[in-house]
Structure formats: C-alpha cells, structure tokens
Amino acid sequence: MTARMIMKLDVAERVDDATDVILVSLRHPRRPALPAWKAGAHIDVHLPDGRIRQYSLCGDPADRTRYRIAVKREMAGRGGSAWIHETLAVGDAVHCSAPRNNFALAPQAGRHLFIAGGIGVTPLAALAYEALQRGDAFELHLRARSRRHAPLLAELERAFAGHLHLHLDDEAPASLDDILAWFGVTADAHLYFCGPAGLNAAIAAAAERQSWAAERCHTEVFQPTLDENFKPEPFDITIASTGQTLRVPADRSALDILRANGFVMPSSCELGVCGACICGYRDGTVIHRDSVLSLADRQDKLTPCVSRARVGVTLEL
Ligand code: FES
Known part of the structure; x- marks a missing residue:
C-alpha cells in the first residue's frame, strides 16, 4: 500500500x-x-x-x-x-x-434522499450537485437549530431550489418518519445521511422501520463511535502473499504491528472514520470497529487501525 x-x-x-x-x-x-x-x-x-x-x-x-x-x-x-x-x-x-x-453517489440509483444535520450537510451538498448534474430526482433535507445555524444556506437555496427542505428546531420540523415516507422507498431510491451521532442513529432506525434495505442507506461520520467497554484480545495476522504470521497483542493495533514489521501502511485518523488504512482480508472472523465501511465492504475489507479479529485473519496487502 x-x-x-x-x-x-x-x-x-x-x-x-x-x-x-x-x-x-x-x-x-x-x-x-x-x-x-x-x-x-x-x-x-x-x-x-x-x-x-x-x-x-x-x-x-x-x-x-x-x-x-x-x-x-x-x-x-x-x-x-x-x-x-x-x-x-x-x-x-x-x-x-x-x-x-467513502461516500459516493450510488451509481445505480435514480432517486436520492439526502438528510443532513447541521454541518453534516457538507458532503451532501456536493452529492446534490452531482445528482443535479446527472438529472436524477433528489430531495435535500437539512435540520438545524435555526436559519442562522444552517451551513451553506444561501448557496443551497440558490442551487437547489425546489429540492431543498429546511427543518428548523424553531419552526416545528417534520419527523424523520414523515420525511422518509413522503419520499417513498422505490427500487431505485437511495438514502444518504450525515449529522450528529444521535441524528444518524435516529435516521437509521427510521429507515429500518420503513424497510429501506441496509445496502441502500449510506452514511458518513467523522467522530469515532467505538465501544468503550470493548475488551481487546490478542490475535494473529497472516500476510496472504508471503504466509508470514504476526502476533497482535491486546494493547496494540494491527496497524502498529504491520508498521513495526516493515509494512508501509497509510493512515490518517487512526480512529476508524477516514478509510485511509482500509485493506483486504480473507479467512477470518473480523471484529469491525470502524465507522466507515459499508456492510457489503466488510465482507472483504477491514480497517487495521481499530478493527481486530477473533483468533486470526489473513490480510491482502
Ligand atoms: S486510519 Fe482512518 S480508518 Fe484507519
């Protein structure tokens, strides 16, 4: 890498x-x-x-x-x-x-529902520009405390007139269930959301209630959501290309151990949120502890900065 x-x-x-x-x-x-x-x-x-x-x-x-x-x-x-x-x-x-x-517009989607909380609108604004340019149907919903707290508001109103829906705490905002229901789940609909952890969890729960399949829901976070009660255990890494095996102690990350053994590994956040360190794996039960990989990606990719394995895992570097 x-x-x-x-x-x-x-x-x-x-x-x-x-x-x-x-x-x-x-x-x-x-x-x-x-x-x-x-x-x-x-x-x-x-x-x-x-x-x-x-x-x-x-x-x-x-x-x-x-x-x-x-x-x-x-x-x-x-x-x-x-x-x-x-x-x-x-x-x-x-x-x-x-x-x-890590948060691209789904290429196969034709309708996009974007729901942002506050500063979480930043990636969604770019996605809305791309949806507009593609000629796709989309709605951009922005929740904020007031107009003064809504980032990029003047630009969003200008660029996305007819698509933008503001939900301000000081003006009785619509419920998440209503937003999702009004948009409707269709075969080509995808949901993208980004905001504070509480809002993200509420959107995910509302989407599940309304039968949005997990693979059609996309989110991005920049704050780690690691479980502080997690108890790390040692495990082994096997390097697929050479068969070399490395032991990861309970108090070190796989990323640390790879670097200590001469592997050049990119990283950035080292908190499981940016995706810089993502690598491929096979043959192992991975304990995914990141906030960046989709369910589909987790089948063959992991983030060695925070994720671990039960017993052992084979990495494809
Ligand atoms: S360095 Fe950011 S996810 Fe691993």
Whole structure:
C-alpha cells in the first residue's frame, strides 16, 4: 500500500458562514487545477502540531480551481476546529491530502434522499450537485437549530431550489418518519445521511422501520463511535502473499504491528472514520470497529487501525 499525495495549498479565502462555521477555500499556489474529486469526498488537513482532521469537500465537484471546506467550531472537540477558527488566515499554507471518497453517489440509483444535520450537510451538498448534474430526482433535507445555524444556506437555496427542505428546531420540523415516507422507498431510491451521532442513529432506525434495505442507506461520520467497554484480545495476522504470521497483542493495533514489521501502511485518523488504512482480508472472523465501511465492504475489507479479529485473519496487502 502506498501513502497518498500530500499537497501544500494556500488559503485563498476564509468567510464566516453560519453560527460557528467558516468556509475555507484552498488553492494550489501554482497549478490552476487541483486533482479531480467526486462528490462525497473529503481531504485530510494536517495541522501544524501534527494533528490530522478530515473535512468534506462541499463545493461543486466540477470546480477544480479550489477545494472548499466548512469548519464548525466544535466546543467539545479535540481542538482542531478551534485552531482553524482562531489561527488560519488567508495566505497561510496548509498541507492537505488528495481527496478520498467513502461516500459516493450510488451509481445505480435514480432517486436520492439526502438528510443532513447541521454541518453534516457538507458532503451532501456536493452529492446534490452531482445528482443535479446527472438529472436524477433528489430531495435535500437539512435540520438545524435555526436559519442562522444552517451551513451553506444561501448557496443551497440558490442551487437547489425546489429540492431543498429546511427543518428548523424553531419552526416545528417534520419527523424523520414523515420525511422518509413522503419520499417513498422505490427500487431505485437511495438514502444518504450525515449529522450528529444521535441524528444518524435516529435516521437509521427510521429507515429500518420503513424497510429501506441496509445496502441502500449510506452514511458518513467523522467522530469515532467505538465501544468503550470493548475488551481487546490478542490475535494473529497472516500476510496472504508471503504466509508470514504476526502476533497482535491486546494493547496494540494491527496497524502498529504491520508498521513495526516493515509494512508501509497509510493512515490518517487512526480512529476508524477516514478509510485511509482500509485493506483486504480473507479467512477470518473480523471484529469491525470502524465507522466507515459499508456492510457489503466488510465482507472483504477491514480497517487495521481499530478493527481486530477473533483468533486470526489473513490480510491482502
Ligand atoms: S486510519 Fe482512518 S480508518 Fe484507519
């Protein structure tokens, strides 16, 4: 596996958006076009102290002149968003990864229901641009405390008139069951959602009640949802190409052990949310502990930064 390209980009614009949200546009200092990206992609932003944070690209994917991210100041966060809000200025250089996409529009779908909570609208806005460009039917539902707390609102109202539905806490929002029922489950319908953990869980539960098949429901999170009561056990990794076997102790990750044995493994969040470390596996019972792989992907892929196995697993690196 190889590490992804890291680019040094310039902060070309920084504007206040919704309450506690800024929009940051990044451009290459010399090249007019950045690497292409598909709707739903995110980039890693490397902060000066070594921390890495993931931000969805929230503009129109057709615009390759810049990457635009929306950063919400997270009061209970790990400090990355506060640093960006307080420190990052126009003209600063920022190291960023090339885009990675774990949340693409389903190619076979013809109707798309997007439900966002607050800042979770950022990847969904890009997906809505792509749905519009494809000529697909879609609705974009955005829940927020008030208009002032709704990110990208002016742009969404302009770009997605007739598709955008606002659900504001101060204006009696529609229930999730109603939103899903009004849209309706049809053979070509897919559901995409992104928001706080509580909202994501409520949407998933409502979708299940209304018989949306799991493979037609797509979500993305940037906060780990690891079970603190999980008790790790040691297990063995076998490298498919060589037969080499490595022991992963209870207090180390598979990613650590692979690196300690000379394997060059990309990673970013090391929390199971970004997908940078995903690799293939076979012949094992994997304990998936990530928030990024779909049920289908979990059949033959795992995230060695957080996932483990019962007894042993064979990795295809
Ligand atoms: S490094 Fe992000 S999922 Fe493993």
